[in-house]
Amino acid sequence: MIxxxxxxxxCPAGDAQLLFLQINTALNDEGLCRHLSEQSKQWGSxxxxxxxxxxxxxxxxxxxxDKRKAEVRERWTRPRRKNSSVPKRKR
Incomplete structure (x- = not known):
């Protein structure tokens, strides 16, 4: 995303020096902030x-x-066991 x-x-986790530099850069470079803002908005859109x-x-x-439909189809087209207590479907 970023x-x-x-x-x-x-900046990597734990790199306090780079974090300071990145924050300082963002605070002092209006053009960079505008660019980052425009690019991130465009990316998000x-x-x-x-x-x-x-x-x-x-x-x-x-x-x-589709997955559920395939499961149901497989269950209904499976051959019946002999001596099944489930009545046969009318076709």
């Missing part, structure tokens, strides 16, 4: 727009539905 220098500034999120959500639902 691309160092494009959509934000990253592209990856999290309503149409994209709707498409991804529908893909998950369709995948779950």
């Amino acid at each position: 691309i160092d220098g494009q959509t934000g500034l990253i 592209h990856h999290w727009s309503l149409p994209v999120m709707t498409e991804r959500t529908m893909a998950v639902y369709n995948q779950a539905f």
